[in-house]
Structure formats: C-alpha cells, structure tokens
Amino acid sequence: MAKVGIVMGSDSDLKIMSKAADMLEKLDIDYEITIISAHRMPDVFFDYAKSAEGKGFQVIIAGAGMAAHLPGMCAAIFPLPVIGVPLSSKNLDGVDALYSIVQMPPGIPVATVAIDGAANAAVLAAKILATSDSALLERLKDYGKEMKDAVSAKADKLDKMGYNEYIREM
Numbered sequence: 001m002a003k004v005g006i007v008m009g010s011d012s013d014l015k016i017m018s019k020a021a022d023m024l025e026k027l028d029i030d031y032e033i034t035i036i037s038a039h040r041m042p043d044v045f046f047d048y049a050k051s052a053e054g055k056g057f058q059v060i061i062a063g064a065g066m067a068a069h070l071p072g073m074c075a076a077i078f079p080l081p082v083i084g085v086p087l088s089s090k091n092l093d094g095v096d097a098l099y100s101i102v103q104m105p106p107g108i109p110v111a112t113v114a115i116d117g118a119a120n121a122a123v124l125a126a127k128i129l130a131t132s133d134s135a136l137l138e139r140l141k142d143y144g145k146e147m148k149d150a151v152s153a154k155a156d157k158l159d160k161m162g163y164n165e166y167i168r169e170m
Contacts (some may be wrong), residue, residue: 002129002136003056004122006033007048008063009070013087016116017063020085023122027139029129032057038070045070049077059125062110063118065089068100071110081128083121084110 004024008017017033024031032055038045052060052074060078062071063085071084086097094115102112113120123140130137158166 002029002058002133004029004031004125004129005048005052005055005057005060006031006063007036007060007070007074008087009035009037009039009065011035013063013065016087017061017085017118020061020063020118020122020125023119024125027122027126027136027143029122029126029136036070038064038073039067045073046077049074052078053080059083059128061085061118061121061125063087063121064101065094065097066091066100068097071101071112072104072108075104075108075110081125082110083124084112085118085121086112086115088116 006017006020006024008014014035021031021033034048036045036048049060057078057080059081060074061083062074064070065087066089068084068086071082075082084101086094086101088094089097098112098115101110104110111124113124123143126136126140130140161169
C-alpha cells in the first residue's frame with residue numbers, strides 16, 4: 001500500500017500539519033508523521049529523507065515556517081514528489097516560508113500549497129497516488145461529491161431562510 005510521509009520541523013507545527021493526517025485518514029491512505037528539524041538535527045533528517053523510498057513512501061508532505069528548508073531538502077534527497085506546506089509565523093505570517101518553498105532551483109521541484117494548507121497538501125498527495133490506484137480515485141470522487149453536497153445544502157438553507165436569518169444563525 002502507498003504511504004505518505006508527513007514531516008515538520010517543530011511540534012508547534014503539529015496544529016496545522018495534523019490537518020494533512022486527518023485528510024489522509026479520511027481518504028484511507030497510510031501515512032507516517034514525525035518531527036525532524038533540518039537545521040537542528042541534519043543527520044537525522046538526512047537519514048529520514050534517504051530512507052523514505054525504502055519505507056514505501058511515494059509522496060512526502062513537508063511543513064516548514066520561516067527559512068523553510070525542510071521541503072526543499074526533502075526534494076533534493078527523496079526522488080519522488082514532495083509537497084511543501086508553508087507555515088505561518090509570528091513575523092511575516094508565512095510569506096517568508098511561501099517564498100522559500102516555491103523558489104526552488106531547476107531540477108528540485110517542490111509542489112507548494114497555500115500558507116497553512118496542510119489539508120490541501122494531503123488532497124494533492126492523494127491525487128498523485130490516485131494516478132495508479134483506481135480505488136483511491138473513487139474515494140477522491142466521493143470526497144468531491146461530499147463537498148458539492150455540503151455547499152448545495154448551505155445554498156438551499158440560505159434560499160429557504162433568507163439572508164438575515166441565515167447570518168444570525170451562523
């Protein structure tokens with residue numbers, strides 16, 4: 001079974017990165033989640049990225065804030081897709097991480113989602129894996145239908161209640 005690695009540099013990132021784990025669970029995708037700092041424990045990080053393919057990882061989701069080296073370093077070592085999640089920070093609200101992750105040199109791409117977009121990173125990982133997994137593709141289609149149905153239900157409720165009553169109930 002395909003496996004996704006979720007890695008972040010600090011336990012303070014877990015609040016956001018857990019959304020990737022939640023989405024992977026919803027889509028019934030096996031994953032492993034861990035905390036490794038590329039800066040404070042480079043030897044451990046290197047071993048993680050070097051051994052990820054052997055562990056069956058087909059995609060790594062790497063969350064990072066500030067200098068945000070973790071996704072790019074994963075992409076430099078791991079030969080399969082890496083999805084970077086720029087994480088918001090106190091100083092620059094994640095824009096620094098976004099720029100750092102998205103500006104990779106030629107040959108070392110990192111797919112990048114929105115700041116704090118860990119759930120979308122998991123959906124993107126699922127879409128990558130679904131290119132060779134028809135059952136997963138069906139689960140993704142079901143998830144798309146769930147989202148459509150949820151929005152339709154809200155639109156119907158708004159139509160029935162009217163704007164002012166709907167807003168008061170929110």
